[in-house]
Amino acid sequence: MATTLFTSSAGVFRGNLHGHSTHSDGRNSPADVVRLYREAGYDFTCLSEHLWTDPRFSAPTVIDATAFDNPDFITIISAELHCPGKTHDRDGLWHIVANGLPPDFPVAAGSETGPELVARAVAAGAYVTIAHPEWYSLTDDEARSLASAGAHGVEIYNHSSAIESARGGGIATLDLLLNEGHRVYLTATDDSHHVPEDAFGGWVMVAAQSRSAGDIIASLKAGNFHASTGPDFTDLSLDGAKLHVGTSPVDRIILAGDRHRAEFVAGSGLSKACFDLADFNSAFFRVVAIDAQGHSAWSNPYWMDDLCR
Ligand SMILES: [Zn+2]
Numbered sequence: 001m002a003t004t005l006f007t008s009s010a011g012v013f014r015g016n017l018h019g020h021s022t023h024s025d026g027r028n029s030p031a032d033v034v035r036l037y038r039e040a041g042y043d044f045t046c047l048s049e050h051l052w053t054d055p056r057f058s059a060p061t062v063i064d065a066t067a068f069d070n071p072d073f074i075t076i077i078s079a080e081l082h083c084p085g086k087t088h089d090r091d092g093l094w095h096i097v098a099n100g101l102p103p104d105f106p107v108a109a110g111s112e113t114g115p116e117l118v119a120r121a122v123a124a125g126a127y128v129t130i131a132h133p134e135w136y137s138l139t140d141d142e143a144r145s146l147a148s149a150g151a152h153g154v155e156i157y158n159h160s161s162a163i164e165s166a167r168g169g170g171i172a173t174l175d176l177l178l179n180e181g182h183r184v185y186l187t188a189t190d191d192s193h194h195v196p197e198d199a200f201g202g203w204v205m206v207a208a209q210s211r212s213a214g215d216i217i218a219s220l221k222a223g224n225f226h227a228s229t230g231p232d233f234t235d236l237s238l239d240g241a242k243l244h245v246g247t248s249p250v251d252r253i254i255l256a257g258d259r260h261r262a263e264f265v266a267g268s269g270l271s272k273a274c275f276d277l278a279d280f281n282s283a284f285f286r287v288v289a290i291d292a293q294g295h296s297a298w299s300n301p302y303w304m305d306d307l308c309r
């Protein structure tokens with residue numbers, strides 16, 4: 001009897017978890033952002049505006065764009081939270097993405113720390129992500145402090161950082177936290193400010209009960225999604241110790257575990273692979289599929305002790 005880890009047979013919804021509009025420092029109006037993501041075939045997007053007190057780039061309020069929602073497209077009330085105390089940032093500010101916030105979520109008090117801000121957003125019900133670690137040189141101690149405060153995930157691909165500064169990654173931060181026992185997930189996002197030029201490059205595919213903010217946030221918190229810059233997982237299932245992976249056509253399927261443990265299958269136009277976890281000897285695994293253009297799909301991490309229960 002196979003155990004499905006992620007499948008597209010239920011509803012799977014494509015969305016952007018990090019983006020900006022004229023409410024903060026984006027170029028497009030909120031209505032424009034919603035229209036362009038909807039026209040690009042997305043199921044949802046987020047106006048995760050900079051929530052802070054500096055009028056050069058931020059607004060002191062969370063925007064509620066749910067008036068633009070349609071039966072086939074929704075927005076999730078979100079923000080990119082800031083407060084002082086981050087090293088290696090021009091303004092000394094933390095950047096923390098929170099999806100599924102209440103619209104009256106208050107801007108940080110001047111004395112609030114990054115970990116305190118994470119904890120407050122988690123308590124308010126949000127799915128909270130450590131934003132663009134590579135772009136602003138997040139230190140290992142900073143990553144640990146946010147994960148310990150309850151951050152759910154790490155942005156391992158930030159499209160605007162990738163195409164504008166070649167600093168779009170976050171796998172090193174993710175794997176450090178995983179190796180140290182933090183159970184965090186991974187996201188790919190756009191962080192778009194100029195749609196469409198810096199949009200549609202990184203997204204999540206969320207298996208949820210419905211295209212509603214509540215169901216999508218619940219699936220994010222449960223890790224029932226994967227991240228992509230192109231390829232898709234069609235199947236991730238366990239049959240005993242055998243892990244079956246189904247993908248859109250790719251050239252490489254990689255099983256990555258703790259430390260530098262990894263196995264791979266390579267070939268032109270692969271759409272499936274099977275790995276034997278009995279010999280893998282790792283506390284967790286995650287799967288990466290890479291297509292001929294170099295675009296990737298990343299599964300979330302799965303922990304062996306969860307799967308063996
Ligand atoms: Zn940011």
Ligand SMILES: [Zn+2]
Binds near residue numbers: 018019020080191
């Ligand atoms: Zn941003």
